[in-house]
Amino acid sequence: MSATDLSAVGQEASPIAADKWRPKAGAYAEPGKNFQSNCDEGNDMTIDLGENSVSGPEWGCKVRKIVDLAPGSLKVGMTCSDYNLAQNLNPRDRNWENRQFNEVMFIKRVDETTISVQKSLNGKLKDTSWRAAYCPLATQRALAEATLRAKVEAKQKAEQDRALKEAHPRDGVYAAAGAEFEDRCAKFNDTVVAFAGKSITTASNICKIENTRVQLPDTVRIEADCTLQSTPGPDAISVQNPDTIQDRKNLMFKKIDDKTVILWIINNGHFTGDGRKLSYCSDQVQRAYAGQRRTGKQTKN
Structure with missing residues (x-):
């Protein structure tokens, strides 16, 4: 079938609500000599219209709309991510991983375990339809267990x-x-916390956050790779190596x-005293620091 505008295809058929057939939820693969291996390896396609999901190797779609075209025939409107398509269309796009495509899939019942599928690519129906058969129950059970584990x-x-955010x-x-x-505060030379950027800068140390753990509802412990500031003050205390x-x-x-x-650091195997009690600086200071970060300017203290 030649490339076809999806809008034109959509105008050809009107929804028929009498038949509510839906393909079985689960894994599908193209019949043939590689059918079992494709099922086991998840190389073809998974359909779960009940969960509004259709996916394949390196692409995944969220179902937006289902239209019944005829008994045993559906048109499925989807919003999809497709890594290969995004990179092929624009290799220089730095945001290719987040690019979304409006696609459509036509699904038609062939028999109890087989369907005919045609999916658009970048909004065009460029490929002909192909047949997909429902994978064996062992594959379906493995898929269901993996899906449940992923949800948990x-x-x-x-x-x-x-909990960490709180x-x-x-x-x-x-x-x-x-x-x-x-x-x-105005000199930004005491403590700067940047969990989003995985860094903490104290009066004495510059630290890269490697890992965090919530110990209590109000307490978080941190593994960080820290080095002393280039010009530490006389009261500077180095942070102990996590190794x-x-x-x-x-x-x-x-x-x-x-x-x-309150901030504690470990030095010589012990947390330092009662810790340092720190207060959040004014909104004006926060805006000034954010502005400095955006422009990349360095403030000398």
């Missing part, structure tokens, strides 16, 4: 991310409360409230 892991990660201090410029607080610590955590933040935290 995604839920656990979301819960961990939420525990760690918000990103920005901090300084020890007391005399010259505003001056230290020499059993759990590798050499920094710790305790969140008092949205604007106050």
Whole structure:
């Protein structure tokens, strides 16, 4: 079939609501000598219209609309990501991983286990339809188990991310409360927290965050690779190398409230005293620091 505008195809058929046939949810592969291996390796296609999902090797689609064209025949509108297509269309696009395509798939029932499929590419129906057969039950069970594991892991990660977000201090410029607080804030020379950028800069150290762990609802422990500032002050304390610590955590933040935290570092195997109580600097300071970061200017203290 030659390339066809999807808008024209959409005008040719009107929805028929009488027949609500849907393909079985699960893995499909093209019949033939490689059918079993393609099923086992997930090389062809997975359809789950109940979960609004259609996917294949290196492409995946979210179903937006299903139209019944005739008994046993569907038109499925989708929003898709397709790594190969995105790179082929524009290799210089730095955002190719996030590019989305509006696609359509026509699915027609052939028999109890076989369907005919035609999918657009970049909005055009360039390829002819092909047949896909429902994979054996062993493959379907393995797919269902993998899908369930992925959902459980995604839920656990979301819960961990939420707990971490609640525990760690918000990103920005901090300084020890007391005399010259505003001056230290304005010079950005006390403490800068950037969990989003995986870095923490203290009055003494520059640290790259390697790993974090929520210890308590208000406390987060951090593994960081730290080096002393080029011109450390007389009271500078170096952060212990995580390789020499059993759990590798050499920094710790305790969140008092949205604007106050306590920072401890490990040195010689012990957390330093009662820690440093830090306060979040004013919004004006935060904007100034963000502006400096955007322009790449270096402020000399």
